Amino acid sequence: MIDASQVIFLLSAGLIVVSAVMVVSVRNLVHAALWLVSTLFGVAVVYAVLEASFLAVAQVVVYIGAIAIMFIFAVMLTRRDLLSKSEQTNANWVWALGLAAIVFVALAFIISGYGASLNRLPAAMPEGYDPISALGNALVSPEGFALPFEVASVLLLAALVGSVYVALNKAKE
Amino acid sequence: MNFWTDPIKVLYDWLMSLFGGWGMAEPLANTLVTLLGIVVLITIALVLDIFLVWIERKVVARFQGRLGPNRVGPFGIFQPFPDIIKLVIKEDITPDGADKVVFNIAPVLSAGSVIILWAVLPIASRIYGVDLNVAALYIIAAGALGTLSVIMAGWSSNNKYALLGAFRQVAAMISFEIPMVAMLLVPTILVGSMSLNAITQAQVDGVWFFWLSPLGSLIFAISAIAELGRSPFDLNEGESEIVSGYHIEYSGMKFGWFYAGELLHAFTFGGFMAIFFFGGWHGPWAEEYPLLGAFYFVLKALFGYWVIMWVKYTVPRIRIDHMLAFNWKFLTPLSFALLIVTATVHVLMRDAAFWLYVAAMFTSNLLLGWLTVEILRSYTREKREAVPSAAHH
Numbered sequence: 001m002i003d004a005s006q007v008i009f010l011l012s013a014g015l016i017v018v019s020a021v022m023v024v025s026v027r028n029l030v031h032a033a034l035w036l037v038s039t040l041f042g043v044a045v046v047y048a049v050l051e052a053s054f055l056a057v058a059q060v061v062v063y064i065g066a067i068a069i070m071f072i073f074a075v076m077l078t079r080r081d082l083l084s085k086s087e088q089t090n091a092n093w094v095w096a097l098g099l100a101a102i103v104f105v106a107l108a109f110i111i112s113g114y115g116a117s118l119n120r121l122p123a124a125m126p127e128g129y130d131p132i133s134a135l136g137n138a139l140v141s142p143e144g145f146a147l148p149f150e151v152a153s154v155l156l157l158a159a160l161v162g163s164v165y166v167a168l169n170k171a172k173e
Numbered sequence: 174m175n176f177w178t179d180p181i182k183v184l185y186d187w188l189m190s191l192f193g194g195w196g197m198a199e200p201l202a203n204t205l206v207t208l209l210g211i212v213v214l215i216t217i218a219l220v221l222d223i224f225l226v227w228i229e230r231k232v233v234a235r236f237q238g239r240l241g242p243n244r245v246g247p248f249g250i251f252q253p254f255p256d257i258i259k260l261v262i263k264e265d266i267t268p269d270g271a272d273k274v275v276f277n278i279a280p281v282l283s284a285g286s287v288i289i290l291w292a293v294l295p296i297a298s299r300i301y302g303v304d305l306n307v308a309a310l311y312i313i314a315a316g317a318l319g320t321l322s323v324i325m326a327g328w329s330s331n332n333k334y335a336l337l338g339a340f341r342q343v344a345a346m347i348s349f350e351i352p353m354v355a356m357l358l359v360p361t362i363l364v365g366s367m368s369l370n371a372i373t374q375a376q377v378d379g380v381w382f383f384w385l386s387p388l389g390s391l392i393f394a395i396s397a398i399a400e401l402g403r404s405p406f407d408l409n410e411g412e413s414e415i416v417s418g419y420h421i422e423y424s425g426m427k428f429g430w431f432y433a434g435e436l437l438h439a440f441t442f443g444g445f446m447a448i449f450f451f452g453g454w455h456g457p458w459a460e461e462y463p464l465l466g467a468f469y470f471v472l473k474a475l476f477g478y479w480v481i482m483w484v485k486y487t488v489p490r491i492r493i494d495h496m497l498a499f500n501w502k503f504l505t506p507l508s509f510a511l512l513i514v515t516a517t518v519h520v521l522m523r524d525a526a527f528w529l530y531v532a533a534m535f536t537s538n539l540l541l542g543w544l545t546v547e548i549l550r551s552y553t554r555e556k557r558e559a560v561p562s563a564a565h566h
Contacts (some may be wrong), residue, residue, distance in 0.1 A: 004204065030328060034275065037321060057310045065317025065350075069343065072324055076336070132306050132367065 005049050012049070016042035025088070029075040037068045050122065054132055177462055179299050185210075214302060218291050218437060225436040226253040228475075229482065236486040263425035268331060271422065275329035280423065280430035282322035287438045290315050294444055295370045297454045297466030309357040309367040312445065313350065316400060319438075320346045323409070326431075327419035338418025341493060342402050342409035348500045349399035349406075355508035356393040359386050359515050360449045373453035377460065379527070381452040385534040386515060388542050390450035392508050394480065397442045399500070401435070404485040408493050443477025444470065451477075507545055514541050 019038040026032050040063040047056035111118070125131065138144035176183045185206060192202035227242065227250055234241025242249030267273055292302040293311055305311055320343055327339020360382055361367050364375040376382055383390050399406040409418040420431045447453055451473050454466035491499070518537045522530045 003200075030272075031275075034325070053305060053307045054310070057307045057314045060314035061310060061317055064321060065314065066347070069317075069320060069324065069347065072328070073343075076328060130306065130366075133365070 009046065009049050012042045012045040015039075016046070027088070029078070030072060033068060033071045033075055036071065037064050040064055040068065051125065052131075054135060177464065180463060181210075181300055211302075214291055215288055218288060219433070221440070222433050222437045223253045223257065224250075225440055225478075226256060226432075228478075229436055232479065232482050233486050236483070257429070260426050260429040265425045265427065266422075268422050270331035272329035272331065275325050276422075277427070279322050279326035279329060280420075280427045280434075282318060282325065284430040284434040284437075286315050286319035286322060287434045287441060289318075290438075290441050293369055294441070295373050295448065295453055296470050297463035298460050299463045300467055301370060304368055304370045306366065306368050308369045309361055309372075312357070313354055316346065316350065319434075323419050326423070330419070330422035332422050334415040334417075335419050335421045337415050338409045338421070341415075342419060344493070345399050345402065345406055345408065345496065348497060349396045349504070352392055352500065352504045352508040353396040353400060355505075355512050356389050356396065357449070358512055359389040362512075362516050362519055369448055369453075373448055373455065376452040377455045380531055381450065381455070383450045384531055386450070386511070386538055387535065388507075388511055388538040389515065390446065392504060392511065393449065394446060394477075395504065396508075397446065398481055398484060399496075401439050401442060401481065403439065403481060405488045405491045406496055407485075407490055408496065439481050440474055440478045443479075443481060444474035446477040446480075447473035503549075507541075510545075511538070511541055514538075 016039050019035045019042065022035040023032050023039060026035060040059060044056045044059040044064075047053075047059060139149045140146055188206045188209070189199075189202055192205060193199065197205075230252070231241040231249070242252035245251040245255060267276060290312060293305050293308040295301040295304075323339050323342045323346070327335045327337075327342075330336070360372045363382060363385060364372050366372065372382075402409045415421075420428055423431060447470060453473075454463075454470040456466065456469035459466035459469055514537050515534070518533050522533045525533070
């Protein structure tokens with residue numbers, strides 16, 4: 001018997017695969033960016049099915065709300081039919097295909113090694129357990145991930161300062 | 174438990190026993206009842222939307238010293254129905270150069286990004302879609318889909334005015350999202366949860382968050398108006414410059430979806446203002462009788478909507494560089510400062526007596542507001558004195 005979450009998973013997995021193929025195969029760049037949005041949305045649905053609500057929502061906010069919109073902006077500011085007549089692959093496509101096949105076989109081998117545990121559903125969360133506050137505490141507690149979290153934020157700050165510096169230099173010229 | 178104390182549960186049990194009586198398996202019946210609930214909620218939202226058209230037209234007319242629709246039905250209340258019939262039977266034009274699929278998905282996504290917001294709205298104490306533990310972030314995610322629909326509409330129309338309108342709208346949406354996220358963090362800090370039900374419940378048990386963060390509610394209202402693309406931030410439409418922005422090529426019901434989405438969006442953000450800062454469904458006897466709570470909620474949401482309309486029809490449109498400077502150089506720093514002040518005062522005062530805590534929060538907000546005004550005043554005075562000729566005008 002197949003239940004509702006499996007149906008949703010199969011539908012979103014299909015959506016992810018089809019749109020991921022479309023991202024790299026359509027010739028119109030804006031369409032490719034929109035297919036990328038659909039791929040990312042499918043991933044968000046998978047997170048939601050796994051009850052990782054924070055990841056699902058963060059996926060939509062960060063990837064669709066920021067990164068995909070930025071892609072679309074960048075593409076729109078280029079010429080409309082750019083690349084539409086050029087070759088879509090270069091001479092290395094055989095190597096790329098071989099590498100992709102090796103990765104696929106390796107992943108399939110690892111996953112098949114899981115055996116019976118693949119058929120089990122994840123255990124339900126204990127009553128009254130709030131994953132969001134656990135995540136928040138882990139990010140700021142010294143025993144958790146306070147140091148990597150701060151390092152990442154310093155890195156982002158450096159990127160921000162760098163972009164302001166680049167923009168300022170342009171303005172003076 | 175009866176209908177008046179828990180209407181949703183009573184209806185749910187009744188439908189489940191009805192479907193069960195027809196020999197339906199329980200999981201299937203549960204799925205069907207849930208789907209039915211979703212359809213009913215969306216229908217209520219869209220029927221409300223029809224009346225919002227009337228409300229909007231009536232209110233704008235009053236602000237402009239006119240009467241507004243007054244022919245069809247008492248006070249013109251049935252005017253939206255001829256409007257809708259007109260929209261539906263109008264020829265549906267897709268421009269030749271348009272990107273057909275994207276062009277047709279955009280209005281659906283635009284209205285859909287507003288309707289999915291209703292999933293997390295706690296309309297009353299026991300009437301809500303889901304009690305999502307990341308609801309505050311979910312609102313931003315829905316807004317991201319709205320931004321995407323604008324860009325899709327603007328690009329696929331293959332019209333330079335549509336594209337310019339979309340660029341302006343997206344610039345406004347992604348920049349005003351930042352103060353909005355910061356202000357959604359204020360109730361989150363005060364409650365310790367992003368769930369809208371928890372935020373409302375904390376205000377029912379304590380005080381409305383307006384008293385804890387008056388400045389926060391003001392910043393939230395401003396960034397909500399910008400997010401909605403309403404005047405003074407309606408540069409996306411700018412009739413005198415870019416005709417009507419990103420939906421210029423849309424006609425008939427496709428335009429109708431953008432319009433319906435915009436009105437419902439404004440009402441929904443009135444609802445969010447009520448939930449985050451004005452107690453949501455809180456009111457006398459609202460906790461025992463959810464339908465009364467729903468009435469208070471709609472009343473507060475309509476008040477928020479009315480304030481948005483009041484601003485829209487009173488102030489003129491501002492220039493785009495002013496709008497972006499206003500956000501990046503004023504609203505964003507202020508909202509971060511407010512966030513730091515709120516978090517600090519909350520941690521320092523939360524063990525003190527409740528009235529002291531409220532007083533400290535309220536005063537710290539007023540002090541920050543006063544400080545901001547003083548800084549701005551001294552800054553403009555400096556600028557004025559640096560240019561002596563400008564001082565005489």
